[in-house]
Amino acid sequence: MPISRFEPPKLESLPPDIAERIAAVQEKSGFVPNVFLALARRPDEFRAFFAYHDALMEKPGGLSKAEREMIVVATSGLNKCQYCVVAHGAILRIRAKNALIADQVAINFRKADIKPRERAMLDFAVKVAERSHEIDDSDYGTLRDAGFSDDEAWDIAAIAALFAMSNRLANAFSIRPNDEFYLMGREPRG
Amino acid sequence: MPISRFEPPKLESLPPDIAERIAAVQEKSGFVPNVFLALARRPDEFRAFFAYHDALMEKPGGLSKAEREMIVVATSGLNKCQYCVVAHGAILRIRAKNALIADQVAINFRKADIKPRERAMLDFAVKVAERSHEIDDSDYGTLRDAGFSDDEAWDIAAIAALFAMSNRLANAFSIRPNDEFYLMGREPRG
């Protein structure tokens, strides 16, 4: 199965910084997630994409790592993005230490085993994903009532927006989720 | 009128590379487009955003500059993003040397004074914006028939995806278009 509609570049032809980033993720995960290979075809876009990703998903403080992945999985489910639901579903299971949460959030976050704070976060994220032109003061008020700071509100919106882009890239390019993701984080840790 | 729901940083507090970029755009345009100030609140996101933007919108070769802006205006109109329609509408008028095209494309690209090639490009871009999960081989075939290379197809999809993000950020943060944009490129050049 091709990993994307666009042929990925040969690893040995990659600029050193990109080769290094790919080697690092392989070291950490045991495989190279296909989005790295697919986007490496365009080094400048690769760099910008992962810089944006890291700025929102890896920065210290604010939303927990599990909360961030929950936003990704909920909005990617609505956008019917196979790569993002499968790959970030795996990461969410691991970050939340919860084998069930990713499928629940991807199918219908309203029925998921989540806290009221997480529900408020996802309601906002989903509105950014689907009807951002209707976002207004009352949405920010609801977030504040649920305990989110203004900077966390920014983060929720920005993560939903980043994956509005990412979902469309993965869908348009038919980026295939690696087989490894499907089972990750599903098994009880012995 | 505030330029965004989130207070922009003071110019003198900005990291030098960001201050420099803002100075450069002010030098070129005569004013600072509000998206620069609004995003400067988050330097890492600012850098990633404009790196992505430049990689797609400013790179040499491929789609013409006017074609790229046409994609932005058509998809931003569908997403009801005031900042992007007004700001990129101005740029489109200038790049296309056409005072009417931006309003036409923003309201209903199907009735705009565009060529069949441009129509095929916008049909694809709009599908990426609205129903990317349904993109398939036949969409790429239509683009090829209209004269686009595979790399140009990537560009169309990627620009539509980037502004799927950008529209949601501008909507969620209520980024206000600068008054200067509304009239730019509308007057006949003497």
Add this chain to the structure above:
Amino acid sequence: MPISRFEPPKLESLPPDIAERIAAVQEKSGFVPNVFLALARRPDEFRAFFAYHDALMEKPGGLSKAEREMIVVATSGLNKCQYCVVAHGAILRIRAKNALIADQVAINFRKADIKPRERAMLDFAVKVAERSHEIDDSDYGTLRDAGFSDDEAWDIAAIAALFAMSNRLANAFSIRPNDEFYLMGREPRG
């Protein structure tokens, strides 16, 4: 560029009352808006259309002229009607003495520089345009709270309804906005 999919009648062949109306608008505006020529192909429909238009848009009292045009621009934007957004956008700029308002209202009235009274008016108009079967007492109550009389509520609904028709005619017949409209009301009055 043809002004419509249907060839307009020759001016000299028009019934005198229609010729007169067209001469009057040309005298006033400096050009003949294309909707007059396009509809003149059917004299009885022309007469009924402009009688309806004048009864709602020109009658004394009630909503201000700028408010009426705001309804037209907001609902025509949602219906993606190029003629109505461009032509009535020009009239709105002039009536409201505001160079920015028309683009703002056409793209997303929720982000426009409008007063709460105008927002309530547009919320109602847009509901008539998009979901009239759900209009109920509570919508009229909201209008009353915003200061509108029952007769003004009728006017808002009727203008939104008239342009539901007008937008569909202009879209189905591909009526082209005159080039003159694009720039009208955009320049500061010296």
Add this chain to the structure above:
Amino acid sequence: MPISRFEPPKLESLPPDIAERIAAVQEKSGFVPNVFLALARRPDEFRAFFAYHDALMEKPGGLSKAEREMIVVATSGLNKCQYCVVAHGAILRIRAKNALIADQVAINFRKADIKPRERAMLDFAVKVAERSHEIDDSDYGTLRDAGFSDDEAWDIAAIAALFAMSNRLANAFSIRPNDEFYLMGREPRG
């Protein structure tokens, strides 16, 4: 039950031309359809509305009377307009001399006992009602292939557009269909 949210005028207070029109319809039908009373509150709008209605629905030649009513019933069903479906359903049954056709067309014209020509007509009318911004050459080509002249295409579009207005007025004003309409044209003629 009130015939409309807005109180209708007293019959004796009506301008003579409107009183006369109402007397004529009562003479012909045996009762006064409520839309006449509801709109009589605004004489100028009443005159324009019925002038438009007559120009499209009563003019000689072109589409048959039954075809015109079919357009009204199909589009009014989609717009969920109780007054228009019930009242024009009755007229359609009478004009088409068919007791079943109105309910079939109102619920789902695709399953109605209609000819291919009528199906092509309704497909076009429904596109005008729901997605007029997507109407293009190919829609007119399909109509031509089904035997419609360009002037008949205009009529189909204009009737669908007129009832886009009419449906919204009846919905927004809660105009109630007269009880008499429900049974009209349903019984076999002895």
Add this chain to the structure above:
Amino acid sequence: MPISRFEPPKLESLPPDIAERIAAVQEKSGFVPNVFLALARRPDEFRAFFAYHDALMEKPGGLSKAEREMIVVATSGLNKCQYCVVAHGAILRIRAKNALIADQVAINFRKADIKPRERAMLDFAVKVAERSHEIDDSDYGTLRDAGFSDDEAWDIAAIAALFAMSNRLANAFSIRPNDEFYLMGREPRG
């Protein structure tokens, strides 16, 4: 006219229990509703379908028979199911002893002559039909406030769900409503 896209079985070839059920309905109604013949092609599915139907629509206690039919007509109208609207519209007129109610509910239940209790019931039923994934505690709370027990809430949801199935079968198989249904219950009882 065929009663369905799939040829119905010959009556003499039917299993005895099914033949008996069909004879009983013919005895009671004076004709065999086409859904019985259409589904008899598959005896096991026929038995399951009518067992489900009877369990919800015929059981003693709880919602009135007229209320149950109202749910069927409202949701079948939204699903554009010709068979179900026409056939159950007839039953609703008879059960409610009201010649007007079925058309009103099918076209737009919000404008029908119904009580607040019935409106709450239909709001819930329609949400089950159209957006069941958004049903939550507040919907059940609203039903309780309108006087419905939890078991009646189950019934409303289950009837809406049963006809979600039934509407899709009738639409996919083009099951034709018998001519007899159209006039049933419309005439004043002498």
Add this chain to the structure above:
Amino acid sequence: MPISRFEPPKLESLPPDIAERIAAVQEKSGFVPNVFLALARRPDEFRAFFAYHDALMEKPGGLSKAEREMIVVATSGLNKCQYCVVAHGAILRIRAKNALIADQVAINFRKADIKPRERAMLDFAVKVAERSHEIDDSDYGTLRDAGFSDDEAWDIAAIAALFAMSNRLANAFSIRPNDEFYLMGREPRG
């Protein structure tokens, strides 16, 4: 966590046939899927539901068992039914002996690793689920071209319709998928 909004009956209070069915599924699966307990609250509905289910999902011949489950998973994903996607996703993995297929089909069947025959089957099933009123001859023609008999076309439609009901019941009653389903069929068989 409750298995449903409605309290399930005590096992010892169940009618013998229902108790037996539940014992059988527990014997076979090692646990009792929650839908059995949730529906047992209503014995007649339970019997009808599983009779219908078995008639379509367990009968010999025609569509393969894996194909039938694929229809369930694809349509349940669109209806955002957590119970049905998780439970039938497990069954699909087992029936298809494929650890990846269920997530792929649930998220976006257009990107799943399926054959053209399966794609045609799912396109039809999804149309039944979402727009059954538009099903016509051409849909059956496409199925025939893909190798399906008329009776298999009935099966596809009927399965999609049955789960249109089932999804709405599970959503409205908040039936919770058993934890056991999430991991079933995901691990390589040693």
